[in-house]
Amino acid sequence: MELQEGDQVDLVIGHQTNLGYTVLINEEFEALLYNSDIFKDIEEGSRTIGYVKKVREDGKIDVSLRPQGFRNVIDEDANTVLRKLEEKGFLMLTDKSSPESIKFRLQMSKKAFKRAIGNLYKEKIIELQEDRIVLIK
Known part of the structure; x- marks a missing residue:
């Protein structure tokens, strides 16, 4: 098999199972996209880009809708948080926010959110307050 972990692939979403969705990679290989890796709406028959997990x-084969590798994921998640912060200058989320609230607002897991804000905080781009995150101008 020529696929390797981290490869970007074309996916066709198949049917939903208890674990997630079956998918077709590059119209050739079957794979599984786990529910825990889905942070946006997907529909059976739709096409999207994915990554071999x-x-x-x-x-x-297991696949993800997000790039694999720590640095790729951190950068993408940090950019997502930064784009939301640039809209209003603040975000009514903290590291204590519920996973559901984070997923609803940012389409990412709480773990990914915490890594992203940790990275932005270390770079002195954001200020963490008791009830919100504020973009430092």
Whole structure:
């Protein structure tokens, strides 16, 4: 199999299962997109870009809608938070916000959100307040 972890691939969304969605990679390989990796609305039959998350020993493939690799994910998530902050100058979320609230506002997991704001805080781009995150001008 020529696919490797991290490869960008074309996906066709298949049917939903208890674990997630079956997908077709490059119209050739079957794979699974887990529910835990879905942070946007998807529909059966739709096409999207995905990334090979894991090629298992049994030949099965797991995919993600997000680039793989720590730096890729951090940068993408930090940019998402930054774009939202640039709209109003603040975001009514904190590291104590519920996962549902974060997913609703930013389409990312709480873990990804915390990594992103940690990165932005270290770069002195944001200020963390008790009830919000503020963009430093």
